[in-house]
Amino acid sequence: MLPFIRSDLTQLNAYKPHPGSDTAAAVPTQLDRLDTNESPYDLPTELKQKLAWTYQEVIETNRYPDGGHQALKNAIAEYVNESAGATPSLFTADHISVGNGSDELIRSVLIATCLRGEGSILVANPTFSMYGIIAKTLGINVVEVTRNPANFEIDLTAAQTAIEETHNPPIRVVFVVHPNSPTANPLTTNELAWLRNLSENILVVIDEAYFEFSQTTLVNELAQRPNWIILRTFSKAFRLAAMRVGYCIAHPEAIAILEKVRLPYNLPSFTLAAALVGLQNRQILLESIPQALNERSKLITALSQNPALQVMESAANFIFVRLKPEITQSQNISLKHLHQHLRNQGTLIREISGGLRITIGTPEENARTLNRIGEYFSH
Numbered sequence: 001m002l003p004f005i006r007s008d009l010t011q012l013n014a015y016k017p018h019p020g021s022d023t024a025a026a027v028p029t030q031l032d033r034l035d036t037n038e039s040p041y042d043l044p045t046e047l048k049q050k051l052a053w054t055y056q057e058v059i060e061t062n063r064y065p066d067g068g069h070q071a072l073k074n075a076i077a078e079y080v081n082e083s084a085g086a087t088p089s090l091f092t093a094d095h096i097s098v099g100n101g102s103d104e105l106i107r108s109v110l111i112a113t114c115l116r117g118e119g120s121i122l123v124a125n126p127t128f129s130m131y132g133i134i135a136k137t138l139g140i141n142v143v144e145v146t147r148n149p150a151n152f153e154i155d156l157t158a159a160q161t162a163i164e165e166t167h168n169p170p171i172r173v174v175f176v177v178h179p180n181s182p183t184a185n186p187l188t189t190n191e192l193a194w195l196r197n198l199s200e201n202i203l204v205v206i207d208e209a210y211f212e213f214s215q216t217t218l219v220n221e222l223a224q225r226p227n228w229i230i231l232r233t234f235s236k237a238f239r240l241a242a243m244r245v246g247y248c249i250a251h252p253e254a255i256a257i258l259e260k261v262r263l264p265y266n267l268p269s270f271t272l273a274a275a276l277v278g279l280q281n282r283q284i285l286l287e288s289i290p291q292a293l294n295e296r297s298k299l300i301t302a303l304s305q306n307p308a309l310q311v312m313e314s315a316a317n318f319i320f321v322r323l324k325p326e327i328t329q330s331q332n333i334s335l336k337h338l339h340q341h342l343r344n345q346g347t348l349i350r351e352i353s354g355g356l357r358i359t360i361g362t363p364e365e366n367a368r369t370l371n372r373i374g375e376y377f378s379h
Contacts, residue, residue: 008139015133032368034359035348037181037210037318039239041288041362047277054273065269069098072272075279076247083211084219091219094252097259098275100266102209102231102246107134109173109229109248111261113203114140119172122162124154126182126353128207131175143171152183152312156194163202174198177207179214182350182357184314186214200227203254210316212237212289219249226251234275236317238285243274292317296360302370308333308377312355322355338376345372 017036043051066072073093080091099105113119120141123131132142143166145158154176163171176195179186187195187206195204208230211217222228229250235241245267248258267275278285296314303311303319308327312320323335339351347369350357358369 006139009137012133012136015130030346032347032361032365034361034365034369035350035357036241037236037316037357037359038241039236039288039317040360040365041239043239043278044284047281047284051270051274051277054277055270059269059273061269063269064265065267065272067265069267069272072098072267072275072279075276079279079282080219080249084217086220090223091249095222095249095255097248097250097255097262098267099246099248099262100271101235101244102207102233102248103130103134104262104266105231105246105248105258106130106175106205107138108258108261109203109205110135110138110140112257113172114138114169117169119169120166121173121175122159122166122171123175124159126152126180127175128177128181128209141169147183152180152185153188154191154194156190160194163198171202173203173205175205175207177209178216178218179210179315181209181316182318182352182355183320184312184316184318186216186315192218196221196225198227202227204228205231207231209233209236212286213292213317214315216315222249222251226254229254234278237289238275238278238282239288240274240278243271245271245275291363292360295363295366299358299360299366299370303373306373306377318357318359320355320357333377338373341376342369342372345375347372 070093073096076096076098077091077093078088081088097105099108110121114121114135115138120143121131121135122143122145124145124147126147132144135142143162145162146155147153148155174195176187176191198204204227206218206228208217209232211232219230222230229248231246231248234243234245296317296319300311300314300319303309303321308324308331310322310324314320323333323338335351335354335356339349339356342349349359360366361369
């Protein structure tokens with residue numbers, strides 16, 4: 001350990017962005033990448049051409065990008081109002097902050113709330129790992145509670161007890177995903193009631209990364225809840241994972257604080273242009289959503305017919321699958337072996353939290369996934 005490095009960092013592991021795609025001789029060069037919940041579809045050619053023209057004719061690479069993101073914030077506010085069925089003036093640019101992916105916004109939230117030993121965060125595992133990872137890199141205490149293993153609902157009794165008994169430092173931020181990752185279940189009525197009843201001294205961060213697939217949002221509650229922040233991303237439905245654009249919606253006072261702690265010029269000019277083009281052409285890009293939902297339904301139906309698999313319902317662009325313990329013991333099969341079999345055949349999925357998270361791909365990719373899973377159980 002280098003003598004000038006914080007001692008607690010030795011206990012942390014770096015996030016592994018593509019855990020299924022490590023190079024190995026047995027893995028085919030042509031891969032179905034179903035391990036990171038991206039869209040299986042690239043931008044349409046005409047939009048790529050428009051962006052190429054923008055890069056060549058509009059963007060000056062010797063100049064800094066728009067550090068205030070005003071044009072993008074205005075466009076996001078318009079989309080938020082439209083997607084929530086709200087009046088066009090309900091949310092404005094003052095309600096929006098933009099980050100280099102949602103990860104940067106998570107980091108800004110933590111810097112603004114919990115540094116210097118002023119706060120802890122609460123997460124319910126399994127959930128998106130970056131909340132805990134980013135908090136720990138900042139030296140922030142992470143309080144973890146569990147979920148019901150049958151349906152992945154948050155253990156609300158444990159969560160409430162943690163809030164009441166954590167004092168040094170107290171819990172300042174609660175993170176939830178709606179629907180959750182990696183398990184794809186939306187927040188329940190009881191979970192929402194608990195969040196609504198939390199003290200206004202606690203910030204509630206609701207991550208709606210998969211909103212376009214769930215079509216369920218809590219944006220309309222923000223006007224009455226100044227202690228709520230909603231996160232969203234362009235990496236999923238908008239097909240812009242390579243551009244790294246996330247945004248949050250919150251009370252203008254909260255946004256003003258996040259603007260204080262974010263890095264200047266945090267989004268490159270080309271990234272800003274891509275996000276604007278995506279929003280301007282959202283009807284085209286979001287046309288793939290119904291097909292994704294149909295493919296999701298087909299996958300769930302087909303996999304549920306396998307007696308060895310327990311397939312969870314999904315409100316996202318992925319599904320979560322577990323092996324039934326009684327079947328695995330009697331047939332000498334394992335999650336690790338199934339994951340490796342799919343990897344060897346060219347299907348990358350995520351082994352996580354005692355199950356497999358399978359992103360919804362193209363119809364062809366999904367058909368290959370089903371065939372390869374079938375092959376494994378027929379051996």
